[in-house]
Amino acid sequence: MSNRDSNRVHPSVPILFEDNHVLGVAKPVNVPSQEDATGDPDMLTILKQDIKERYNKPGNVYLGLVHRLDRPVGGAMVFAKTSKAASRLSEAVRSRNFHKQYAAIVHGIPSKPSGRLHDFLLKDTKTNTVRVVPKGTDGAKEALLDYTVLESKNGLSLVLIELHTGRPHQIRVQFSHAENPLYGDQKYGSKVNQAGQQIALWSVRVGFPHPTTKDEVNILSTPPAVHPWSQFSMDALMRTLQSQ
Template sequence: MQNKGTSGESGSGQSRFEILYEDNHLLGIVKPVNIPVQEDATGDDDLLTLLKEDVKERYAKPGNVFMGLVHRLDRPVGGAMIFAKTSKAASRLSESVRTHAFRKVYLTVVHGKPPASQGRLVNTLLKDERSNTVSIVRKGTPGGKEAILDYTVLGSAEGYTLLKIDLLTGRSHQIRVQLSGIGCPLYGDQKYGASVNRPGQQIALWSAVVGFPHPVTKEEVELISLPPQTHPWNLWTPQNQKQAIR
């Protein structure tokens, strides 16, 4: 199992991003918070465009650079992400996502505490495109999509709980909505926990592990990223966090 790869290419410069893995087929990075993954209505710099520019500069590549988006993180969320550098790699990684061979583990800090030390949440979610919000609806609701996640309590402190989340489906805002639905809104989440959070707080949701079979070698690749040691993450040690997600 790999935590970091080396590129078969010869880069001439330092990346502006923290690189977790790179070879001729893949690029794994730590997504900075508050950057959209794709171009959106704000017109702010987006991660895909920035990564293309970064690779083009580092390898002095002529023409356009391919960068395939395989999975997404909400704008305020940071952590491990994998991108495809070829169309073949993008296609095979997308197939891994469809067949659930693509593993996604998150760390999050929530208000309160879930009813059990571990459990599975299964809901039907419906997205309102106009307001960009998601709600829990009855099963069978037109347009609703099944959402499943497993959670494990890792510790509690000062009224907050640190959770490990194994995401089994990839619905929009899924973790935020489902945890809010059991009375445990995420720290800093203004959209689904405005009553307990203050404006300006950074949402405490982090992509900690991304694992998948390499699209060419088939070797298992695992990217690991820990959240910054700022409040409320620093209520728990990085060592405890890392042990919990392995």
Template sequence: MKILFEDNHLLGIEKPVNVPTQEDVSGDPDLLNLLKADIKERYQKPGNVYLGLVHRLDRPVGGAMIFAKTSKAASRLSEAVRSRNFDKIYVAVVRGTPPQAKGRLIHHLLKDERTNTVSVVPKGTPSSKEAILDYSVLGASSLDNELTLVRVELLTGRSHQIRVQMNAIGCPLYGDQKYGVAQNKPGQQIALWSLYVGFPHPVTTEHVKLISLPPRELPWNRWEEELYTKALTQS
């Protein structure tokens, strides 16, 4: 597993696709326990290893992700998330073209725990949560004009947020078998990638930047790598 950042307080990695972030009903090996085992082996640590989960990525999503190696770091990073001092930038390949080249999406989302699905509901719906993201179009595919590469910056962290909100404007994610099943084929890998995670270090307060570029395979390789790098500085 590619390590993007590590010190005594933090562990930043590139999450592989199709690995659950934490233990779930599938019983498949999960990222949290895999990393604990890795730390235990690399540092010959006796007993249990602490690793705090600060944010999550859906199972089929890959890219930059940070974990806390101490409870103090976990608490301070969680506070950074709550105070929106924790930046998360994604790239996604969507079907169709968003109605505007850039914009802010605000929806209210309700999760059905029984089916693990999220839907857009009217404001004020009991148990619903406000979801906000900013998006901008990076470019259309020269090989398939039905595909568009977008940059997404999350301002809230709701379950399945990007997938549901982009689908709500008529642009389901490439490969999304849950929210874009009518336009995607079975077996296609969802095209959503955690490009950047940035936050103040919980101890030193220096700004930590984790960067992970998507793999050079379909559909990501339909755009030049420089475009992904450009997305890091675009506002």
């Protein structure tokens, strides 16, 4: 089940799905998922205010943060409109019944047309960076994703990624470690990217059992028609998603 329309809660935040329990939107790039030290407008605050105004709700509005997207990453994002929905969606995340797919543009051509990246990641909280470390390293967490190369041209490849674990910076770190850093990623691909480039990573599908009906919900979001996305066929990407 999916629901897409042109309604917007904010000039740059399209609504992709909404009912009494779940709100799915397309997060713009460079907007934090929740309040951070910058004090910049964040998704949780923007959406709470919108619900308050659209439904004329008095007092505080409940909205649960189910998952996060890194600040420079845009695309499909899901929020819970009730505490019961938040609990059930969080359980779906823990039991890996909450499916997340991303599109990314990487430098070069991955060694296999499709495959799995399986690493162990360690985060340095002082520098807010993550690196691949040997299995068994104290504090390291398992990171697992599957990918398919959809198209390659001009030294870049469009890949579709199924994320199985939700580690900080996971996709960016794993592809950099595989020597295919993401286009525009200054943190993990500074040798091949230029300052000011926008990272080419987009949340294209979030799928999960509805917290009350248990029907499968699939929320889709198309990457923007700007460089470098515009070099590749987004129609082919979305057809691949819809066929799954």
